[in-house]
Structure formats: structure tokens, C-alpha cells
Amino acid sequence: MRVSDAASGKLITMRHEEKFICSERQLTLLSSRLSSLLPYDDNQSGDGYRIRSLYFDTPERKFFRESVNGVDHRRKYRIRFYNLDASFCRMERKDTEGRLKQKHSAKIAQETVRELLDGGTFCDSENALMREAYLLQESEGLRPSSIVDYFRTAFTYPTGNIRITFDRNISCTDRVSEFFDKHALLLPVMPADRHILEVKYDGILPGFIARALDTGSLQQVSFSKYAYAMSLLLGNGRKEEGYEL
Numbered sequence: 001m002r003v004s005d006a007a008s009g010k011l012i013t014m015r016h017e018e019k020f021i022c023s024e025r026q027l028t029l030l031s032s033r034l035s036s037l038l039p040y041d042d043n044q045s046g047d048g049y050r051i052r053s054l055y056f057d058t059p060e061r062k063f064f065r066e067s068v069n070g071v072d073h074r075r076k077y078r079i080r081f082y083n084l085d086a087s088f089c090r091m092e093r094k095d096t097e098g099r100l101k102q103k104h105s106a107k108i109a110q111e112t113v114r115e116l117l118d119g120g121t122f123c124d125s126e127n128a129l130m131r132e133a134y135l136l137q138e139s140e141g142l143r144p145s146s147i148v149d150y151f152r153t154a155f156t157y158p159t160g161n162i163r164i165t166f167d168r169n170i171s172c173t174d175r176v177s178e179f180f181d182k183h184a185l186l187l188p189v190m191p192a193d194r195h196i197l198e199v200k201y202d203g204i205l206p207g208f209i210a211r212a213l214d215t216g217s218l219q220q221v222s223f224s225k226y227a228y229a230m231s232l233l234l235g236n237g238r239k240e241e242g243y244e245l
Helices: 024-035 062-068 110-117 128-140 207-213 225-233
Strands: 002-004 011-013 015-022 049-057 073-082 085-097 100-108 143-157 162-173 195-201 219-221
Touching: 015 024, 024 143, 024 162, 024 195, 024 207, 049 062, 049 225, 062 073, 062 225, 085 110, 085 128, 100 128, 143 225, 162 207, 162 225
Parallel strands: none
Antiparallel strands: 002 011, 015 100, 015 195, 015 219, 049 073, 049 143, 073 085, 085 100, 143 162, 162 195
């Protein structure tokens, strides 16, 4: 689905993103079904890969509050790397427009990330995303807020740009200086045996994939890893029912 970006006059692609709470047993069943229908992500080695994200927010926690309050038009800023290999880091901005999502990304040097962890600033560069983050630092005090870590298994299907992911063992910390620490002490975000299934696609989800995902008991939720982690870190605890944030 394409919508017009009023600020720039450009066409941008927005995607559906549906999330469900699953048990390990449900994910095992879904994995068995999907593995006979869809290929794994090309970048995946073995049964999955680890993702660690460093989220940014303002001193007033603007982006956290927007997520908790369900603001229709909101953004999140993060830096992430994979399998604890810091040689490749990526800066991302994730936009939410109602029920649709869009992501912008740019490569960022590990040295720059380390400077940010030490109180440095984004480069005032020609890269639009980096310059945007720099301006937010200058105007609103954008700064590292928390770390979210999890293990992902991903299936893909080219028609409709479909991506189905299982995110297991989601954990977090507000000790942002430990972003590159392989032994960082992380807190579990969700109760034991609770994981997240994400279904992302453009347009319409094909019927054969929808049927493969139908277990008769999946609970669709509005779930933000960052918002849920921050709620835990701020002492608000976990919502044992609903997971609505």
C-alpha cells in the first residue's frame, strides 16, 4: 500500500504489521507448517539470529508516551546489530500511521555508536536520517534510552513483500553503556513461554499463508517491544493480560 508523504511530496510504502502472543508450542507448530511453504530469510543462519536494539528517546520520554497512548502518527528511533557482531550497525526510524508501518534505515559506524553511548552526537551529515536525529538531539535532547534484545526466526515470501517472524526471549535493560557487551545483564520482558509472532505484508495476505497461521487460538495484540520494555524498566511491571501498550 502506498500513501503520499505530505511533507516531501514523495510516495512512500506503508506495510501491514500484525502481532500475536504465542507459546513455544504454538511457534513449533507454525514453524513446521511454514517451513514447507516459505523460505527462511536469506540472512538467517540455522534456526534464527539474535537482534539487539538501542532505542532513543527524549528526557520526557516522548516516543514511549506516544506509543503507550496509541498516538496514530508516531515514530521510534533505534540502532541495531545482529548476532552480537558490532561490525555492522544500522540506524532506523520506524513510523506508525494508524495500523500501517514504515521503516527508514542507514548504516552507522560502530565508532559513532560508541560516541553516542558516551554522550556524543549524531553527525550533521547529508544523510537525511542522521541529520534528523542530530536535529532532534539539538532541539529535544534525543538520547539513548534502553536496550531490547531477542532471538528471531524469519520466513519470507516475495509476492506482497511478506515477512513472518518469531521473536523469542525478549529482554531489556536501561544500562545503555552495555549495548555492545555480550554479557550484558538483561531482564525478561514477557512471562516465561511467551513470545511474539509478527506478520508483515503489503496489500493482502495470501490465503494459503493465512490458513497456515491459523491455530484457532492466536491472540492479536498491539505490542511495542520498546514500550513494553520501558514500562517494565520504569517500574510499572508487566501486564499479565492483554499486553496492550
